[in-house]
Each structure stands twice: as C-alpha cells, then as structure tokens.
Amino acid sequence: MVRIEALSKRYAAGGTDILALSGISATIGEGEFVCLLGPSGCGKSTLLKIVAGLIPASSGTISIAGRVVTAPGPDRAMVFQDYALFPWMTVVENAEFGLAARGVAPARRAAASAELLKAVGLGEFAAKYPHHLSGGMKQRVSIARALAVDPMLLLMDEPFGALDAQTRFVMQQELLRIWRAYRKTVLFVTHSIEEALYLGDRVLLMTARPGRIKAEIPVASPRPRDIGSVEFARLRAQTLELLSEEIARSMEQEATAAVTS
Amino acid sequence: MSEATLARAAPTPAAVRPRRRPSRDFLLGAGTLVAFVLAWKLVHLSRLFPPWAFPAPEQVLGAFVKTLESGELLKNTWASVARQIVGVVLAALVGIPGGLLLGASRDARAALLPICRMVYPIPGIAWIPLAILWFGIGFKSTVFVIFFTGIWPILFNTMAGVTTLDGQYTDVARVYLAPRMFYVRKVLVPGSLPFIITGIRLTYGVGWRVIVGAEMISSITGLGFMIDDARWQLRPDVMVAGMITIAMIGWVMENWAFDWLERVTIERWGMKSQPR
Numbered sequence: 312m313v314r315i316e317a318l319s320k321r322y323a324a325g326g327t328d329i330l331a332l333s334g335i336s337a338t339i340g341e342g343e344f345v346c347l348l349g350p351s352g353c354g355k356s357t358l359l360k361i362v363a364g365l366i367p368a369s370s371g372t373i374s375i376a377g378r379v380v381t382a383p384g385p386d387r388a389m390v391f392q393d394y395a396l397f398p399w400m401t402v403v404e405n406a407e408f409g410l411a412a413r414g415v416a417p418a419r420r421a422a423a424s425a426e427l428l429k430a431v432g433l434g435e436f437a438a439k440y441p442h443h444l445s446g447g448m449k450q451r452v453s454i455a456r457a458l459a460v461d462p463m464l465l466l467m468d469e470p471f472g473a474l475d476a477q478t479r480f481v482m483q484q485e486l487l488r489i490w491r492a493y494r495k496t497v498l499f500v501t502h503s504i505e506e507a508l509y510l511g512d513r514v515l516l517m518t519a520r521p522g523r524i525k526a527e528i529p530v531a532s533p534r535p536r537d538i539g540s541v542e543f544a545r546l547r548a549q550t551l552e553l554l555s556e557e558i559a560r561s562m563e564q565e566a567t568a569a570v571t572s
Numbered sequence: 573m574s575e576a577t578l579a580r581a582a583p584t585p586a587a588v589r590p591r592r593r594p595s596r597d598f599l600l601g602a603g604t605l606v607a608f609v610l611a612w613k614l615v616h617l618s619r620l621f622p623p624w625a626f627p628a629p630e631q632v633l634g635a636f637v638k639t640l641e642s643g644e645l646l647k648n649t650w651a652s653v654a655r656q657i658v659g660v661v662l663a664a665l666v667g668i669p670g671g672l673l674l675g676a677s678r679d680a681r682a683a684l685l686p687i688c689r690m691v692y693p694i695p696g697i698a699w700i701p702l703a704i705l706w707f708g709i710g711f712k713s714t715v716f717v718i719f720f721t722g723i724w725p726i727l728f729n730t731m732a733g734v735t736t737l738d739g740q741y742t743d744v745a746r747v748y749l750a751p752r753m754f755y756v757r758k759v760l761v762p763g764s765l766p767f768i769i770t771g772i773r774l775t776y777g778v779g780w781r782v783i784v785g786a787e788m789i790s791s792i793t794g795l796g797f798m799i800d801d802a803r804w805q806l807r808p809d810v811m812v813a814g815m816i817t818i819a820m821i822g823w824v825m826e827n828w829a830f831d832w833l834e835r836v837t838i839e840r841w842g843m844k845s846q847p848r
Contacts, residue, residue: 360743363747364746364747365743365746365747383746383747383748383749384749385749387747388747388748389743389744389747391740391743391744393740395738395740395741395743395744397741397744397758397759397762397763398841398842398843399762399763399765399837399838399841399843400758408744408748408750408758409747409748409749411754411758412745412748412749412750412751412754412758413748413749440840440841440842441842442841442842442843443842456748460748
C-alpha cells in the first residue's frame with residue numbers, strides 16, 4: 312500500500328554534492344509495522360521526511376494507495392523525536408491541532424480528542440500545558456495528535472529516543488496496544504536493534520551513507536515478544552552483525568569528515 | 573529593560589516558580605531606595621550645590637503635592653501617557669506584522685532590511701524639526717516621533733522571533749496541513765511571543781526616552797514640557813517631581829503591565845527563561 316521506488320536524495324553541503332540516499336525501494340503492506348534501522352547519519356530520518364512530504368526526493372517516487380505523493384497529505388501523520396508539541400497550547404489543543412488546521416468543528420474536535428487522550432492515558436491532563444508533562448507523557452500527546460487526523464500511515468521518527476529506558480519500554484508496549492486498536496500502518500525509525508526487533512513485523516536495515524536498504528529482516532514471532540528468549544537473542548546477534556559493519560563505516564566517514572573539515 | 577530576555581527558554585520543570593518573591597529581596601530593594609534618599613538629603617545639606625539648583629527631597633515632595641493639587645501634574649502626565657500609548661500602539665500595529673513578514677520572507681528581508689538599517693540609527697530627536705513642519709506643535713508631531721523611533725525594536729525583535737522559531741514547529745504545521753493564516757495565528761505569533769514582548773518593552777522604553785525630548789521642543793503640554801518649563805521658573809523641585817513621575821510610570825508598566833503580560837502568556841507556557 313506504500314511503495315517507495317528507486318528513491319535517491321542528494322543535497323549540496325559546503326560546496327560538495329552529498330548523496331544521502333541511493334536507490335531505496337521498499338513496500339509496506341496495509342496495517343504493517345515496519346522499522347527502519349540504521350547507524351546515525353544513514354539518512355533514515357531523511358527518508359521518513361521524504362515520505363512525509365516535508366522534503367523532496369531527488370529522484371524516485373513514493374506512492375500511497377496507488378497515488379504518487381510529493382507533499383504532506385491527509386493520509387499521513389508524523390510523530391517527531393522531541394515531541395514538537397506547541398508549548399503555548401494545552402494538551403487538548405495540541406491533540407486537536409491537525410483537526411483544527413483542517414477546519415473541523417469544535418464539537419467534533421473535542422469528541423475526537425477526548426477519546427484519544429483517554430486512549431493514551433492522558434484524560435486527566437487535557438487542560439495542562441506541555442511543560443508540566445514528562446517526556447513520555449509529551450510523546451503520548453504527540454501520538455494522540457497524529458491519530459486524531461485518522462491517517463493511513465503513521466510516521467514515527469525515533470519517537471522514544473529521548474526517553475529513559477524504563478519509560479521507553481512502557482511506551483513501546485503502549486504503542487503496540489494503540490497500533491492494534493487503531494490498525495494503522497506504521498513506519499518507525501530507530502537506531503536501537505532491540506526496539507526494532509521488539510516492535511516491527513519487519514525491519515529494514517540501512518547502510519551507512521549513502522543510505523541503501525542492506526537487508527530486510529522479517530520478525531515472525533508473535534507479540535508480546537520475549538526479549539529474553541533464545542529466538543530473540545539469535546535475531547539480535549544476526550542483526551547486530553549486519554549493523555556493526557555499517558556503524559564502523561559510518562564512524563569512519565565521520566572521522567574523515569572531521570579531519571578534512 | 574535590563575532583565576529583558578532574548579533567549580528562547582527550554583521548557584523545563586524548573587521554569588515553574590512560586591509567584592511570591594521572598595521579602596528579603598523587597599527589603600534589599602527598599603533599603604537601597606531609602607539610603608539613596610538619605611544620601612540625597614546629605615548632599616543637599618552639605619551645600620555642595622547651590623540650593624536654587626539642587627532641591628531637597630522634601631521640597632520635591634512639596635512640589636509633587638502642589639502640582640498634583642493644581643491639576644498641572646495630572647494634566648501633563650495624561651498628555652504624555654496618551655501620546656506614549658498612541659505612539660507605542662501604532663508602532664506595534666505596524667512593527668509586529670512587519671516583523672512577521674520580514675521574518676517569514678527572505679525576499680522581504682532582502683528588499684526592506686537595507687533601508688530599515690539605514691533609517692534605524694537616526695536618533696528620534698532628529699525627527700522633531702521635520703515632524704513640527706509636517707504636523708505642527710503638539711500631539712501629532714510627538715506621536716510621529718515616538719512611532720518612528722519606537723518601531724525598530726519591535727520590528728527587529730519580531731523578525732528575530734520568527735527567524736529563530738524552531739523549524740520543527742513549521743514541520744508540524746505542514747504535516748498537519750495548516751493553512752497559511754492558521755499557521756500565522758496559531759504557530760508563528762505565539763511562537764515568537766517571547767521576542768515580541770521584549771520588543772514591546774524596548775519600544776515602550778524608547779518611547780519615554782524620546783517623548784520627553786520631543787515635548788521640550790514641540791509641545792506646550794506633557795511631562796517633558798513641564799520639566800523644561802520649570803527651568804524658566806527656576807524650579808528644580810518641579811523638574812525632579814516630573815522626573816520621578818516618569819520613573820514611577822515606567823516602574824508601574826514594567827512591574828505590572830509587562831510582567832502581567834508575560835505571566836499570562838510565556839511564563840504560563842514555560843517559554844520564559846528564569847533568572848538563576
């Protein structure tokens with residue numbers, strides 16, 4: 312239902328032409344939870360932003376339900392790494408942002424946001440401002456904001472990257488619960504192997520820059536997954552081996568860049 | 573003005589501060605004020621300056637009461653305050669939308685910033701003769717001068733607020749398909765508000781600085797006129813009474829109006845950086 316075809320991205324930085332993404336092709340089925348895993352700087356967030364329509368691709372296409380997309384649309388919503396809540400809006404106003412932007416009547420907005428805030432466990436906090444909330448709670452608001460516009464595709468850019476380990480684990484379980492309840496297609500960017508293998512139906516492993524799809528790892532085991540199991544350990548070891556080559560290359564690139572600049 | 577904050581504060585839990593300041597701070601502030609008045613009195617008693625040029629605190633208080641009773645003080649204060657309010661409001665009405673435009677559009681910056689930067693350093697006082705030719709003596713020429721000197725801080729601050737606004741906010745607005753005016757109202761203006769409020773504070777301060785000068789030259793009412801007029805009557809006590817009136821109006825605006833504005837907006841939202 313989501314098709315990424317021969318997608319490349321180059322950009323100019325400091326007079327040099329940099330190839331960030333090269334020949335990315337992938338398909339995501341309806342209702343599927345796909346994780347995009349890669350070393351830092353591999354362009355996975357760039358890929359997500361291209362799918363969101365926030366930045367243009369240099370070549371290649373993205374189509375959703377058969378339609379080629381080049382700009383943001385009602386079929387997609389995004390959850391950002393550092394929440395990106397508006398500090399001047401209350402929790403409920405933040406959750407309703409997408410609906411308000413689309414001109415949905417206040418009564419319908421209120422009904423939708425009340426239900427969603429309850430679903431993410433923040434019913435009591437509707438009138439609070441974001442700076443009163445913890446990181447995990449802020450990300451719940453951000454998820455409610457994304458679900459409120461009822462998108463087909465939910466794009467998540469390292470949403471739990473800034474959270475502590477415990478909150479992160481809780482949020483991962485919460486996300487799976489929400490995903491089951493709302494049946495969304497999810498594209499989830501992360502640099503954590505455990506997170507990718509715990510959440511995804513499938514993990515797309517990316518190479519160091521220029522980002523390509525290096526491997527596709529299906530995760531067949533039923534949820535909730537046992538991260539202490541032999542099966543999980545085997546998969547993790549296999550993924551780690553693939554990823555560590557790329558991490559080494561990525562660090563090499565960074566070191567070269569630091570020397571030459 | 574000194575505590576005007578230009579930094580965009582990270583919304584941290586530490587930003588929640590109890591409203592009541594400790595009374596120790598109040599005592600220290602009040603103590604310094606009392607010490608200042610005592611020192612003033614001592615200088616007066618020492619005859620360091622001739623008494624006709626250096627009034628004692630109680631003489632100033634007397635002049636204050638007398639001008640208050642005669643209605644002279646209130647009349648002139650109101651004349652100044654009315655000009656100040658009209659001038660600052662006009663500066664905000666032009667400066668805020670102008671700053672939003674300059675901040676949001678690269679072309680607007682390229683087209684307008686050079687001329688703004690050339691006009692901006694001209695001191696407000698320099699506009700007064702021209703303003704008198706155009707508008708005559710009194711209300712209009714003073715308002716014009718306040719407007720023309722007051723617009724810059726608010727214009728440049730609003731622009732800075734927009735250009736430094738977190739790009740992620742714009743991404744959110746785009747992902748959720750916010751129309752342009754919705755984006756301006758709900759994201760751009762509130763997101764730039766810490767800078768806009770600082771700009772209004774500065775504009776207000778600049779306004780008072782220039783209004784007194786303008787009234788000395790081009791007016792027959794107002795606190796500036798009152799202070800200048802006292803010179804001809806050799807009444808330094810009236811001069812100082814006028815100056816203290818200006819100080820008190822400034823203090824009230826800083827501590828009540830602007831602080832209140834910040835409390836109900838950026839402080840409530842956790843966007844104000846706190847003094848350590």
